[in-house]
Amino acid sequence: MQAERDLENSPPSSSLKPILVVGGALAGLMLLVCGGVAGYVAMKTPAPIKENVGAAADRRYEPEEAEKMMKKWYAKNQRTIALTEDPVIVTKIAATIFKIDLPADFSPREAEQQGSHARAVFSKQSDNSALLKMARAEWMMPDATALSAPDDPQARHALEIVESDSGGRSETTLRATRQEIKTFQRELTVLGQQANFTFKQGKRALDNKPVWKIWGAFGTTNGAAAMIMLIPASEFDEQAVVRMIEGIHQADKLPTNTDDAAKPD
Numbered sequence: 001m002q003a004e005r006d007l008e009n010s011p012p013s014s015s016l017k018p019i020l021v022v023g024g025a026l027a028g029l030m031l032l033v034c035g036g037v038a039g040y041v042a043m044k045t046p047a048p049i050k051e052n053v054g055a056a057a058d059r060r061y062e063p064e065e066a067e068k069m070m071k072k073w074y075a076k077n078q079r080t081i082a083l084t085e086d087p088v089i090v091t092k093i094a095a096t097i098f099k100i101d102l103p104a105d106f107s108p109r110e111a112e113q114q115g116s117h118a119r120a121v122f123s124k125q126s127d128n129s130a131l132l133k134m135a136r137a138e139w140m141m142p143d144a145t146a147l148s149a150p151d152d153p154q155a156r157h158a159l160e161i162v163e164s165d166s167g168g169r170s171e172t173t174l175r176a177t178r179q180e181i182k183t184f185q186r187e188l189t190v191l192g193q194q195a196n197f198t199f200k201q202g203k204r205a206l207d208n209k210p211v212w213k214i215w216g217a218f219g220t221t222n223g224a225a226a227m228i229m230l231i232p233a234s235e236f237d238e239q240a241v242v243r244m245i246e247g248i249h250q251a252d253k254l255p256t257n258t259d260d261a262a263k264p265d
Contacts, residue, residue, distance in 0.1 A: 081113040094120035097136040098191075098225050099249035103240075106132060110169065116223070117161055121170045129209040131170055131230040135162035136251075138223035146193050146219040155217035158226035162215075172228050174202035174213055190218040190248050197245060201233065212236040214245075222251045 084090065090108035097118055111120035116138035124130035137158045139145075147155045165171050174181075183200040197216035204211050210233035217226040229241065 080115065081111075083110060083112040085110050090120055090122075093118050094122070094134060095252045096222055096254055097134045098220055098227075098251045100132070100134075100227075101244060101247055102132065103130075103244070106130070119161055119164065123170070127232055129204055129207070129211055129230055129232050130235070131172060131228070133162050133170055133172065133228045134225065135159075135164075135227075136220070136223045136225050137161060138254075144219070145221055147195075147217065147224060152217075152224070154224035155226065158217050158224040159215065162226040162228050171204065171206040172213060172230050173205045174200065174211075175205045175208065177202070186242065188216070188242060188245050190216075190245060191220060191250060193218055199238070199241075201236075204230065210234075214241055216245070218248075220251045222254050225251070 081089065081093065085108075087108040090111040093111040093113055094108070097120060102122055103124070105124050105126060106122045107125060109121040109123045112118070117136065119133065119135040121134075122132040135158050137154055140154065163172065181200060181202050183198065185196055185198050187194050188197050189195075195216050195218040197214055200213045202211065202213065203209060212231045212233060213228065214231070215226070215228040217224060219225070227245075231241070
């Protein structure tokens with residue numbers, strides 16, 4: 001009965017056709033008008049301008065200059081040199097990080113280049129607890145040459161790279177201990193900048209050898225650089241270490257491609 005009642009209240013099919021036709025026409029007209037208005041607004045409304053972020057916020061680059069910067073960024077991030085023990089290549093990679101007068105008996109151990117990062121290790125052949133590790137993280141902003149603060153994110157990043165190890169071959173981690181450990185900081189002048197270096201006495205976690213660990217970060221023309229030095233406790237000479245660090249020289253200009261980076265002079 002209910003179904004019959006509904007059928008009775010429904011208009012005949014012949015009367016629905018004109019209603020549908022009219023309704024469809026009105027709907028189409030509304031879509032056309034709304035679509036036209038939306039399209040007009042979209043064409044007339046300027047796209048939002050993205051603000052630049054960072055130290056170069058006020059600088060505007062011309063298209064040609066921006067293209068050159070992009071090509072330079074792409075080229076340097078394609079530079080990859082697998083971990084190598086070739087002393088010539090190790091020395092060449094190290095020279096793009098910074099130059100330092102190595103202690104006597106130190107020789108190249110290993111190095112690698114991964115895109116915009118590089119690390120190199122030198123060691124004393126007669127004692128594997130005598131190490132010098134260096135690393136570079138290339139600048140994210142153009143024309144940068146200095147770190148803004150000791151805890152600058154790029155300084156921390158460079159220190160993370162230099163602390164990394166390849167299978168225990170250049171381990172510089174000190175043992176955790178409850179005993180009081182002698183440690184102090186010194187502000188040194190490196191490449192005309194003030195840089196904080198930490199001096200810490202302890203035992204290397206790898207073999208329990210008594211050592212001094214010295215580490216710090218500073219800016220170079222090629223990026224944020226960091227170094228870690230491990231010295232057997234019996235050979236530690238604070239003033240000699242300070243002279244060596246403050247005598248660091250500027251790095252060589254970075255090569256533009258992998259072939260140039262790996263090619264011996």
